[in-house]
Amino acid sequence: MRHIAIVGSGPAGYYTAEACTKTFGENARVDIIDRMPVPFGLIRTGVAPDHQSIKAVSQRYDAVSLGDNVRFIGNVSIGQDVSIAELLSLYDAVVLATGAPNDRTLDVPGDDLPGVIGSAAFVGWYNGHPDHATLSPPLNGDHAVILGNGNVALDVARILAKTPEEFAGSDIARHALDVLAQSSLTHITIIGRRGPHQIAMTPKELEELERLERADMQVSASDFPPVAEDAALEPGLRKSVGLLRTFAGRDTVNKPMRVTFDFFAMPVAVEGEGKVERLIVEQTQVDEDGHLAGTGEQYAIEADMIISCIGYRTPPIEGVPYDVDHGRFANQDGRIEPGLYCVGWARRGPTGTIGTNRPDGYDIVERIASDLASGVTDRSGDSGLDALLNERGVAPVYFSDWQRIDAAERDRARDGAPREKFTTVEDMLAAAHGEDAAR
Structure with a gap:
């Protein structure tokens, strides 16, 4: 079994997860980790609100999350709740898909x-x-x-x-x-x-x-x-x-x-x-x-x-080599160091469209598959992360929790609008737990 962690739940992260499911099949467990309690990154908060046809690509990401071997794990902050070094000890590969926010x-x-x-x-x-x-x-x-x-x-x-x-x-x-x-x-x-x-x-x-x-x-x-x-x-x-x-x-x-x-x-x-x-x-x-x-x-x-509106930069992460001149992680064709990779804007800088991230994600997974082909590991992956977060009192938000947030946002939408977003993490978490006060 291959255990892969993807940090970031925007387009680059989800296309990478999709590629993992197609490349490794049932022989992979993929965790998509995000500091926000809600998924989809740029699709949710970067794409213009009057471009609903573009935002509809999230339906494709829904299908990935609803598969048996992919988990969305929100409300987990890298560097605060868990470090990159700890992820590398738990997973066969860690992919940084943090974008350039x-x-x-x-x-x-x-x-x-x-x-x-x-x-x-x-x-x-x-x-x-x-x-x-x-x-x-x-x-x-x-x-x-x-x-x-x-x-x-x-x-x-x-x-x-x-x-x-x-x-x-x-x-x-x-x-x-x-x-x-x-x-x-x-x-x-x-x-x-x-x-x-x-x-x-x-x-x-x-x-x-x-x-x-x-x-x-x-x-x-x-x-x-x-x-x-x-x-x-x-x-x-x-x-x-x-x-x-x-x-x-x-x-x-x-x-x-x-x-x-x-x-x-x-x-x-x-x-x-x-x-x-x-x-x-x-x-x-x-x-x-x-x-x-x-x-x-x-x-x-x-x-x-x-x-x-002159461009964006990827925020550095402690312990990860960083290319200051280009505002992205230092990498060679997506490889940062053994077991650690980057994809999307975190890899190439803020260029290309949402669709550009799909071939990028598939390319990274091909590299991961090649790097892992000759090795056998015994990483704990998802169970190890769950134990670590539980020990630290971190309460993740899973995809089923996001579905409750999604439903609550749709319920509170003004006439003609697809949703009214919660704009605080506290309200998101309340909705995730089914609390009526968040509505």
Whole structure:
């Protein structure tokens, strides 16, 4: 029997568990360990609440958890309740699938002023993550500036610009919906250090912006290269650039909010007296080889809030080699050290889509199978972990407990919404134990 522990219950973790069941069959016992009492990680608290079709992939993960040889073990914190060294003594292989939940820092003067918010925190706030549910974004001003030219920046802009009615059918947290309904924002600026040809925005997300009821898109035609150069772009990027050209080429629509794309602008400082008041940017240029350089010309953008969507980092774990430069675990093709592996963003950094994690998970399991092929071990696996947690007074949440949380969240949903999430661990645990007070 092979005993495998997977730390993290997001897409990377579940695809790895699925691969284990297909590769080892009944000869494996897989424990998926998470510090939260609820599974699915990024699917639950990272994917935008109005993207319910993407969140539906969790149904595939349900099937994995309901198998006989996979357990979800929530409410267990690595480093606090159990160490990596202890897991390595209990399991034949330990896979770190912790993702990259921490914001990459902006690293400019003034980036610690109140009103500068990382996208992980802001997205966690509107998605009801317990770590960020108490965030108080300053939405009582006129202008929000978003840093970044990827889909996260578009998600944030869309959430800020939507009317309350446009959230119908979403699982946005009630506290965020109430605050956004009182927002006084009239202008959102999306800042990119490079130009339209270097964006990481997909057509679907840009098209969603175009359909917003109260917001008009604005792009300067002077930011684009000659249209003939679009032909050399990858098809998806070419379509995205085409949409931006459409925004630039149409007349201004009389709507109460505008979303402006400001390209070739590099943040150099945040200024304000006790809070964010303006962002200082330097104009940039990109040469034929794609190298970015500042021009020395600077200008100020008045701002009441700045949301930084410039990337994420995997949090270090004590005793695990870490690649500081790339913000991920140090690894060679997913191997960290004997018996210890990483997968997904914890392996490669925050790149790719949710689906990218599936082949990544299967690849890691192939490596595990190869590494274990010639060895015979006598690890205790799940029974050993249970005994250790019981000895320490740790009360795990299992998948059947999550099903009670899930049912309670669905029961308390507002009209038209799929669920109303619990936003504290305490309420999650109460629901897991069937306590009516959590409802």
